[in-house]
Structure formats: structure tokens, C-alpha cells
Amino acid sequence: MDFKYLILSTEGRVATLTINRPEKGNALSPSVLEEITLAFNSLNERQDINVIVLTGGEKYFSAGFDLNEIRKIEKISNEEYIELFHRAYRAIMFCQQPVICAVGGLAIAGGFDLSLMCDIRYASEKAKFGQREILLSLTPVLDPLWRIIGLGRAREVTLTGRIYDALEAEKMGYVSKIFPEGKLLDSVNEIAQNMAGYDRRCLVETKQLSNRVLNEDLESSMQIQKWLFRSFMGSEDNHKRIDELQKKLISGCRR
Template identity: 70%
Template sequence: MEYQYLLLDIAENVATVTINRPEKRNALAPDVLEEIITLFTSLGEREDVGVIVLTGGERYFSAGFDLNEIRKLEKVSNEAYTALFHRAYRAILFCPQPVIAAVGGPAIAGGFDLTMMCDIRYASSSARFGQREVVLSLTPLFDPLWRIIGLGRAKEVALTGRIYDAVEAERMGYVSRVYPEGELLASVRAIAVEMAGYDRMCLRESKRLSNQLLNTDLDAAMRTQEWLFRTYIGSDENHQRIDALQARLAAARTK
């Protein structure tokens, strides 16, 4: 399928999805959201994709909502547009494969929300983050933000509408690592390729488990993790990877 606002590259079991609307700083118009839903749904069904990278390139991520589109809405006719945003969010959040956000520039409001739906976030030193909905008299998403950075910090981000640089985003635990400007995409790709070399189903089950355990009491969580671990330990794939690791370690010791 051809996409107008998304670029797709698949190589080495990694799908890189690039939001491509630079003249609008990758603002999220309805057509962009529709394409995100369609593409992530399609990628979720592909066996040749182990990891997905979502980015806007080295310069932008997404400036957020297309304000010209929102300005056309009325309260009595906003249901379809609101549902479209949340369908796009869910398409990323519940995509079976791990999704990595590579944030090269501003990720604001709806753009920030897209990064929130990803499993891991890496940023360029030029990245900026801000949940600006409250500034526009819109209610922000607290969940899953509070699960990522804690409730107190999530309240600050959501209620002040402040914009944070990449260093502060890393300090609060929202971003896992910050890369020098221009080095983000290559660095994140290397991580994604390594991850994509792992057991595909193990990656998917681990992602699903991480979401499932959030609403489970500790005893049930421990039992679930024990059961899932038991389905993989001792498998042929497990044995093959142990043998390969031990061979690499033995070869390294002889150098």
C-alpha cells in the first residue's frame, strides 16, 4: 500500500516508520492518523518484522495536533475525530512488536502522546517534549504517562504544559538515552536490529506481559511470570541461543 504521509523501510526484521509531513512539522492531520492505524495494524501481522522504529527523522518528531483541523470542530461533532486519535494511539500501544520512538526534534501535544505509546524512547539532543493540551483547553493523557514516570511527575508534565529538553526528559525517566544531534537514527537502528535478532515470539510475549502485569496483584504477577518463563526455558530455541552465546564467549577468551 502507498502512504502519503508515512515512509516505510523494512530491513533486517526492523520496520522503520517515518512521519513525513515536513511542511507542517509532521502535524497530525486526520489522514496521517488513518495511515498510522492502517500501517501499524498491517505491521502487527507480519512475521518478518520483529521490531518497529517510529520517527519523524533527525529534525522533527511531530509538532502535535493539526490546529487548523481542530479549529473546524464543534463539540457536537467531535466524536469521530477524537476516536481517530485514540485508534492511532492504540494501534501503536497494542502493536504486538516492540515499538521504539526515535525522537529527533519537537514531540509536542499529540506528537508527545505518540511517543508515550511506544515501548522505548530515545532522543536526539535537539529533541523537545511537551504535553501542551492544557494550554489549548484540552484534557491531557495521564495514562500511560504516569506508568512511565510516576504519578507526581506526570501531573507536573500534564498540568503545567511545560516543554522539556532531552536531558530533562532523560533525567525524569521518560527517555532512555540521548544521542548527539545527527546520530539518533543510526544509533537506534543498531539497537533495533539487535533486538530483532531475538526470538520473535519471546519479544512479543514479553511486551504483552509488561502491559498485563500493571493491573495484577503481586502474587498473580509472579505466577504469570513463572508460567510464561516455563513456556520458553528448555525449548530448542533457548538451547540454540545458549550454545551460540557460549561459543561466542569461548571464542572471545581465546583471542
């Protein structure tokens, strides 16, 4: 795939997708959104890729909507642009592989929403987050935000439009871990490589499970989890990985 605004690289079973529009702070133009959708739809079909990392590099993530593009839009002709956003959002959220977001700088408005669609978020200590739609007389993407940080905190984020630093984002549970400036991508790649070494089908099923149980009552969730657990326990890969783990434990005890 040839992209103008994205850089796609692969290492082992990890694909890293980097938004590359630094002169605009990685702002989300229609072309950027189309390329994101195309990239994730393509990666979704690749059996050799177990984990995807979405980033903007060490300095940026995305400053949000390309305001020059939005300024051209009239209410009667906004449907196509809105669809571009939601196709990109859905391509990330419903991609079968786990998606890790590595935020090195601003993740604002549409950039925040892109990070929201990922399964795990890591940040540089210089990262900043804000769902700023309210400042532009736009309504926010409240779901899945409230599922991640709770309804009360999600209301604060969306209604105030304020910007949070990485530490605040970590405290509210939006970011899983903060890394020193300049160390983000190497640290996230190490995590992704470890994850990518796990059974691919188990990774995919676990991601699907995390989405499915949100809409079930407790009894139904327990039944789904029991059935899924049974489908993996006793498999050839399960036995193989038990043997490998036991060998590592024995080797560690002998040192």
C-alpha cells in the same frame, strides 16, 4: 502500502515508519492519523517484522495536533476526530511487536502522545517534549504517562504544559538514552537490529507481560512470570541460543 504522509522502509526484521509532513512540522492531521493506524495494523500481522521504529527523522518528530483541523471542529461533532487519535494510539500501543520511538525534534501535544504509546523512547540532544493540551483547554492522556514517570511527575507534565529538553526527559525516565544530533537514526537502527535478532515470540510475550503485570497484585504477577518462563525454558530455540552464547564467550576468552 502507498502512503502520502508516511515512509515505510524495512531492513532485515526491522520496519521503520517515518512521519513525512515536514512543511507542517509533521503535524497530525486526520489523514496522518489514518495512515498511522493502517500502517501499524498491517505491520502487526507481519511475521517477518520483529521490531518497529517510529520516527519523524533527525529534525522533527511531530509538533502535535494540526490546529487548523481542530479549529474546524464543534463540540457536537468531535467524536469522529477523537476516534482517529485513539485508534492511532491503540494501534501503536497494542501492536504485538516492540515499538521504538526515535525523537529527533519536537514531540509536542499529540506528538508527545504518539511517543507515549511506544515501548522505548530514544532522543536526539535537540529533542523537546511537552504535553501541551492544557494550553488548548484540552485534557491530557495521563495513562500510561503516570506508569512511566510516576504520578507526581505526570501531574507536573500535564498541569504545567511546559516543554522539557531531552536531558530533562531522560532524567525523569521518559527517554532511555540521548544521542548526538544527526546520529539518532543510525544509533536507534543498530539497537533495533540487535533486538530483532532475538526470538520473535519471546519479544512479543515480553511486551505483553510488561502490560499485563501492571494490573496484577504481586503474587499474581509472580505466578504469571513463572508460567511464562517455564514455557520458554528448555525449548529448541533456548538451547540453540545458549550454545551460540557459549561459543561467543569461549571465542572471546581465547583472544
